[in-house]
Amino acid sequence: MIETVELTLSHVGLGDLNEFALLNLFASLQARVLTAGTGKTLSEIADKDGRGLYPAYYRTHLRVPANRPLARHQLWRPLRIGLEVRTFGRMLLESTCVAGFPEEVAEDPEQWTDSLPILDGSNMFIVEGEDEEQQVAVPAAGCVARLPSLTAPPESMDRFRRVRTEGSLDPGFDGPLRCEGSIPYPIVAGRDAAPGRNMVFSRFVEIMDHAEWTLLAERVRPGFPTALVACRQLLERETFYFGNCRSGEVVEAEIRGRLVVGPPEFHGPATAAISVGILSFFLELYQRGSNMLLAAARVRKLLKVPTARQSLLRDAERLLFQYGAEEEAAADSDPPSEGSPHGARTGDS
């Protein structure tokens, strides 16, 4: 399914497209794909006993090309989103979503490449209101649209099991950007979650960004100038979701990272900005009190400084000297080559 939406205040406020907004747009489009032609809405999907089901995310993986930042898509401008959803059995979903300008997104998913922002998502149908132990269930006949199916288990399942067991996407990671103790994030009713409801999965991005900001600007010593922290641009985020929180609860973020010298590269018109390095982070989010693991993620961001801000460039050089490494380890990046087809999709029929 392809949709063109105008980015409005309800999507991006007064800003440009960001990760949180893109995840919400993706989930909304996925809801329409799942119920297309059924006469139902997502909230009407139920199992044979009438229990409400929802497609809980257990993994998302967003990749954004360095030369195609999300912020290129601005308020009141059209954004085209393509989404393909496949099923494995009747309880598991694998989705691929691509976003771009209207002329960039092809109708045929086989032509989608990671030269545009591309997002993979994995879901399973869960019974509503079962917070202690998630309970999977099969949607009743006629609740979900007929979708293309996979004939082999998606790779995301094995990765989910491994991360769940190890508790991290890289338990052995030992970067110099780290702090004593965790970084708390209180879940506020209205801001982070509707009263009495879990957070929407995209809210985890905000929690992770808060932890990142706090680590760089407040916890590491010497700290990063806040103006430099604002120069981060998302390249990749892979998140595995294990639990959730409600308002009044507190999420504790464990975070560590490193800064790697990147090849200097100019961006924008008239060499408006230059990339000076790549920040890599590993995060684990826990629920305060219960110590339940809620999510684990890895993130890569470009540190891209406006060339007009020479003082910031000097600061970036200083921090690269203090924290930087010469090259990025392959283990935590491993991005597919730009322009490669999105489908490493074993078992597609």
Next chain:
Amino acid sequence: MELERAIHEAVLEVARQRRDDLKAVAEDQRLTEDLGLGSLDLAQLVAMLEIRLGLDPFSTQTSVAAVRTVGDLCAAYRRCHAAPVRAAAGGSRS
């Protein structure tokens, strides 16, 4: 017996992803408590059986939550085999 064997094989295959020392499964073993299957494992198991057997007992006949043991799972598929509800949700299948 064919049906039971296919189900036991599928259960073993999924359970081995968590316990690679497992040699066989028995009818009275509980999927969660004894074999350690989580939500995602159960979803995978049901998907594999749907593809291998072409049967879907869980959209109209039985709740996944009602299946506690390997024997319960076999019984669900036996009932479905007797009064088949063919898997219908997926589109093209190869």
